[in-house]
Amino acid sequence: MIQPKILKGTRDFAPEMMAKRDHVMNKIRGVFRKYGYDTIETPVIEYAETILGKYGDEGDKLTYHFQDHGDRHIALRYDQTVPFARYYADNWQELPSPFKRYQISRVWRADKPQKGRLREFYQCDIDIIGTDSLLADLELIQVMQDVMVDLGLTDYKIQFNDRKLMNSILEAADVSDKNRVDVIRALDKLDKIGADKVEKLLVENGLDASLAANLMQTVLADGANHDKVAALADFEISTIKEILALSEAAGLDLTKLELNPALARGLDYYTGLIFEVVLTNNSDLGTVCAGGRYDNLCSMFCKEEFSGTGVAFGFERMMEALLERKMLDDVPLNAQVLVVQFGKATVIDNLKLVTQLRQAGLATELSFEDSKLGKQFKYADKKNIPFVLVQGSEELDNGVVVLKDMKTGDQTDYPLDKISEVLLNKVS
Amino acid sequence: MIQPKILKGTRDFAPEMMAKRDHVMNKIRGVFRKYGYDTIETPVIEYAETILGKYGDEGDKLTYHFQDHGDRHIALRYDQTVPFARYYADNWQELPSPFKRYQISRVWRADKPQKGRLREFYQCDIDIIGTDSLLADLELIQVMQDVMVDLGLTDYKIQFNDRKLMNSILEAADVSDKNRVDVIRALDKLDKIGADKVEKLLVENGLDASLAANLMQTVLADGANHDKVAALADFEISTIKEILALSEAAGLDLTKLELNPALARGLDYYTGLIFEVVLTNNSDLGTVCAGGRYDNLCSMFCKEEFSGTGVAFGFERMMEALLERKMLDDVPLNAQVLVVQFGKATVIDNLKLVTQLRQAGLATELSFEDSKLGKQFKYADKKNIPFVLVQGSEELDNGVVVLKDMKTGDQTDYPLDKISEVLLNKVS
Numbered sequence: 001m002i003q004p005k006i007l008k009g010t011r012d013f014a015p016e017m018m019a020k021r022d023h024v025m026n027k028i029r030g031v032f033r034k035y036g037y038d039t040i041e042t043p044v045i046e047y048a049e050t051i052l053g054k055y056g057d058e059g060d061k062l063t064y065h066f067q068d069h070g071d072r073h074i075a076l077r078y079d080q081t082v083p084f085a086r087y088y089a090d091n092w093q094e095l096p097s098p099f100k101r102y103q104i105s106r107v108w109r110a111d112k113p114q115k116g117r118l119r120e121f122y123q124c125d126i127d128i129i130g131t132d133s134l135l136a137d138l139e140l141i142q143v144m145q146d147v148m149v150d151l152g153l154t155d156y157k158i159q160f161n162d163r164k165l166m167n168s169i170l171e172a173a174d175v176s177d178k179n180r181v182d183v184i185r186a187l188d189k190l191d192k193i194g195a196d197k198v199e200k201l202l203v204e205n206g207l208d209a210s211l212a213a214n215l216m217q218t219v220l221a222d223g224a225n226h227d228k229v230a231a232l233a234d235f236e237i238s239t240i241k242e243i244l245a246l247s248e249a250a251g252l253d254l255t256k257l258e259l260n261p262a263l264a265r266g267l268d269y270y271t272g273l274i275f276e277v278v279l280t281n282n283s284d285l286g287t288v289c290a291g292g293r294y295d296n297l298c299s300m301f302c303k304e305e306f307s308g309t310g311v312a313f314g315f316e317r318m319m320e321a322l323l324e325r326k327m328l329d330d331v332p333l334n335a336q337v338l339v340v341q342f343g344k345a346t347v348i349d350n351l352k353l354v355t356q357l358r359q360a361g362l363a364t365e366l367s368f369e370d371s372k373l374g375k376q377f378k379y380a381d382k383k384n385i386p387f388v389l390v391q392g393s394e395e396l397d398n399g400v401v402v403l404k405d406m407k408t409g410d411q412t413d414y415p416l417d418k419i420s421e422v423l424l425n426k427v428s
Numbered sequence: 429m430i431q432p433k434i435l436k437g438t439r440d441f442a443p444e445m446m447a448k449r450d451h452v453m454n455k456i457r458g459v460f461r462k463y464g465y466d467t468i469e470t471p472v473i474e475y476a477e478t479i480l481g482k483y484g485d486e487g488d489k490l491t492y493h494f495q496d497h498g499d500r501h502i503a504l505r506y507d508q509t510v511p512f513a514r515y516y517a518d519n520w521q522e523l524p525s526p527f528k529r530y531q532i533s534r535v536w537r538a539d540k541p542q543k544g545r546l547r548e549f550y551q552c553d554i555d556i557i558g559t560d561s562l563l564a565d566l567e568l569i570q571v572m573q574d575v576m577v578d579l580g581l582t583d584y585k586i587q588f589n590d591r592k593l594m595n596s597i598l599e600a601a602d603v604s605d606k607n608r609v610d611v612i613r614a615l616d617k618l619d620k621i622g623a624d625k626v627e628k629l630l631v632e633n634g635l636d637a638s639l640a641a642n643l644m645q646t647v648l649a650d651g652a653n654h655d656k657v658a659a660l661a662d663f664e665i666s667t668i669k670e671i672l673a674l675s676e677a678a679g680l681d682l683t684k685l686e687l688n689p690a691l692a693r694g695l696d697y698y699t700g701l702i703f704e705v706v707l708t709n710n711s712d713l714g715t716v717c718a719g720g721r722y723d724n725l726c727s728m729f730c731k732e733e734f735s736g737t738g739v740a741f742g743f744e745r746m747m748e749a750l751l752e753r754k755m756l757d758d759v760p761l762n763a764q765v766l767v768v769q770f771g772k773a774t775v776i777d778n779l780k781l782v783t784q785l786r787q788a789g790l791a792t793e794l795s796f797e798d799s800k801l802g803k804q805f806k807y808a809d810k811k812n813i814p815f816v817l818v819q820g821s822e823e824l825d826n827g828v829v830v831l832k833d834m835k836t837g838d839q840t841d842y843p844l845d846k847i848s849e850v851l852l853n854k855v856s
Binding site: 001002003004005006007010011012013014015018019021022032033034035036037038039040041042043044045046047049050061064066067068069072074076086087089090091094095096097098100101106108110119120128131133135136138139246249250251300301302303333334335336338341347348351352355358361362363364365366368369379382383385 | 429430431432433434435438439440441442443446447449450460461462463464465466467468469470471472473474475477478489492494495496497500502504514515517518519522523524525526528529534536538547548556559561563564566567674677678679728729730731761762763764766769775776779780783786789790791792793794796797807810811813
C-alpha cells in the first residue's frame with residue numbers, strides 16, 4: 001500500500017477551491033478579453049537550454065531539469081516569460097503586430113517550500129509586444145485597474161516609475177553604467193531595509209557620499225504626483241507627464257496611481273515605465289501585480305529587437321487576499337438542482353424530469369440511489385445544491401413536484417410543467 | 429543565440445488554435461456541468477512511487493521521472509486516473525458520496541513521438557465513484573451522447589458490453605481465472621487482426637478448439653441489440669437488459685447504442701459495463717471515448733473498496749476530427765471591434781469611445797499607433813476582428829462614427845451615442 005501524499009509546495013484543489021479559483025481566473029480572463037487579448041499555450045517541458053541561463057545561477061538552481069531516456073536535457077517551465085520569448089522569436093513573422101496575449105498557467109520551482117513559496121503555482125501574464133506607444137502602457141494600467149475593481153480588491157494602489165527618469169537621476173549622481181544595476185538593486189531594497197541602509201549601500205557601491213545623499217533625496221520626493229513631477233523637473237520626466245495626462249483623459253482613477261521615483265524593480269530588463277501594485281490593506285502580501293516596458297524580450301532567441309510592455313498578476317497572492325477577506329464564500333459549485341429518487345416505480349418519471357431541467361439549462365443531478373430522503377438531502381447539503389425536487393408517486397398522481405429550498409427549508413408544490421421556469425427564475 | 433525550438437511531441441498553440449481548443453473544451457465542460465460535475469486539480473509533479481508501477485514496465489518506461497536536488501524521486505503525471513485515485517484515497521471521507529468529478533488537463537509520456545503519439549497532451553476524464561447504481565452508468569451514456577451531439581459529431585456510435593456477461597461466456601468456454609486476462613487481451617485485438625487470428629490466439633492460450641470456436645461465435649453475435657440479447661439468453665445478460673431499458677426510458681437515441689459482446693477493453697481493472705465510442709466517418713481515429721465500471725480504483729492507496737464508473741474522452745482525437753471536418757473554422761478570436769487612431773487631436777475622444785464600448789460589453793481594441801488607415805485595417809483583418817470604427821476630426825464634428833464591416837467592406841455612419849447598441853446587435 002502506497003501512502004497517498006503529495007510533495008510539499010504542491011497542492012490538490014478540492015471542488016470548492018477549484019470553483020473559487022476558476023471564478024477568479026474567469027474574472028481576470030474576462031478583463032483581458034474585453035481588451036481584445038488572446039491566449040497562447042506553450043509546452044510544460046522544453047529543452048533545458050531554452051529554460052536555463054535566463055535568470056543566472058539562482059534561477060538555474062530553482063529549475064527542475066533532467067535527462068530523459070533519449071539523453072535529451074529537459075526542463076520544466078520556470079516562468080511564462082522565457083517560453084513566450086522563445087515562441088515569439090519563432091513566430092513573430094506570422095503574428096499580428098502589435099501582438100497582445102495573455103497566459104494563465106502553471107510554473108515550477110525546485111525551491112524549499114515555505115509560506116508564499118511553492119514548487120508549483122500559477123502565473124498570469126499579459127503582454128503587448130511590437131509597439132513602443134505609450135497607449136500600450138496606458139492600456140496595461142487600465143487592465144490592472146479593471147482587474148482589481150472586478151475582483152473587488154479596491155484598496156489597490158499602482159505605483160509607477162520610468163527607467164528613463166531613474167537613469168537620468170543616476171546620471172546626475174555620477175553612477176557609471178557598470179554600477180547601474182547594483183544601484184538599482186540597492187534601491188529595490190528600500191521597503192525592506194530603509195533609506196539609511198540603502199544610502200550606505202550606494203556609497204559602498206562607489207558613489208560619492210553627497211551625490212548619494214542627493215540621489216536619495218530626489219527619489220524619496222514626497223507629495224502628490226504633480227508635486228513630485230514639479231520636483232523632478234530637472235530630470236527626464238516627459239514620459240511620466242504624458243502617461244499621467246493620458247490616464248486622466250482615459251478616465252482612470254488617478255487617486256490609485258502613485259508616482260514613486262524610488263521604484264526600481266530589480267531586473268536590468270526594464271527600459272521604460274515600470275509598475276507595482278499593492279493592496280494597501282494587505283501590504284503583508286507584497287506586490288500583487290508588477291511589470292513594465294522592455295526592449296529585448298527575445299534577445300536570447302533572435303536578432304530582432306521588439307519593444308514591448310507587460311505585467312504579471314500574482315494570482316496566488318490575490319487568491320490569498322480574496323480568501324482571507326471571505327470574498328469568495330458565495331462562489332457556488334456547479335449543481336443547481338437535485339432530483340431525489342424513490343425507486344423503480346418513479347424512476348422513469350424522474351429521469352424525464354432531470355432531462356427536462358437540463359434542457360432548460362439547469363445543472364441538475366438525479367440521485368443514483370433511492371436511499372432515505374434524509375440521506376439524499378444531506379448529499380445536497382454537502383454539495384451546496386440550493387434546490388431539491390421531490391416527485392414521488394403521490395406527486396405524480398397530482399401532476400406536481402415539491403420544491404425544497406435548502407437555504408430556508410421551505411417546501412412548496414409546483415405544477416410539473418412550470419417547474420423549470422420557477423427554478424430558472426430562482427437561480428438567475 | 430539559442431534556436432527557438434521545442435521537443436518533438438510537444439506543441440505550441442497559436443491564438444487561433446487556442447480559441448478553437450478552448451471552444452471545444454468549454455462545450456465538453458458545459459455538458460459535465462449540466463450534470464452537476466465539479467472539477468478537482470492535482471499536481472503535475474508527484475512522488476514517483478505514486479505514479480510508477482500502476483501500468484507495468486511499459487507504463488514505467490513511458491513515464492518521465494527523475495531525482496530532484498533534494499534526492500526526492502519525482503514523476504510527471506502519466507494519466508489523470510492514478511492521481512485521482514491517490515486524491516480520492518486521501519480525501520474520500522470529506523467528499524460527498526457518490527463523488528462526481530471531471531478533469532481536463534495535461535499528461536506526459538516519455539514516448540517516441542509519431543502521428544497520434546504525443547509527449548504532452550490533454551486528457552478529459554469524468555467519473556462517478558461511490559455507487560454501483562446502474563443509473564450512474566446510464567448517466568455516463570447520457571453525457572457521452574450530449575458531448576457528441578453538442579460538438580456536432582453526430583456520427584458517433586457507443587459500443588458497450590458487460591464484463592459480467594463476458595465472464596459468464598468465458599466460464600462456459602472453460603477459461604480459467606489464470607487465463608482470463610490473456611483471453612480478454614486476445615479479444616481486444618479483434619478489430620486489428622480479425623476473428624480467425626483471435627481464435628488461433630485463444631487456442632494458443634490453452635482453450636479447447638471447439639470451445640474457442642463456440643466462444644467466437646457467441647461474442648460475434650450479429651443483428652440488432654434485442655437479437656443479440658436473445659441470442660445471449662443463456663449468459664449473464666440481466667445488466668445489459670436493464671441498461672437498455674433505462675436508456676429507452678431516459679429518451680436516449682438507441683440507434684447510437686450498440687451492444688458488442690466481443691468488446692473487451694484490455695485492462696483487468698473493469699468489472700461491469702464498459703464503453704467505447706467511435707466516429708463512424710472517422711474510424712481511422714480509433715476510439716474517441718472509452719471507459720467503464722471498476723471496483724478498485726484506489727486499491728494501491730487505501731484498504732477501502734469503492735465501486736465507480738468513468739469514461740475518458742479523447743480530446744486530441746476529437747479535435748482532429750473537428751478540424752478535419754472544418755467544423756471549427758468559425759470560432760472567433762476575442763476582439764470584436766477595433767477603433768482606429770488618427771493621432772493626438774482625436775486620441776482622447778477615441779479613448780473615451782473604447783471605454784464606452786468595453787463598458788457595454790464589447791471586446792474592443794484601440795490601435796496603439798496612428799499609422800496609415802490601411803495598415804490598421806490590415807491588423808483587424810489579421811486578427812479577424814469583424815468591425816472597425818473610424819472617428820476622425822470630421823466625424824467628431826458631426827457626432828458620428830464610421831462603422832466598417834470587415835466581411836462585407838460596407839462603411840456606414842452611426843450617431844456616436846447609438847454605436848454600442850448597433851454593435852451589440854451585430855455581434856450577438
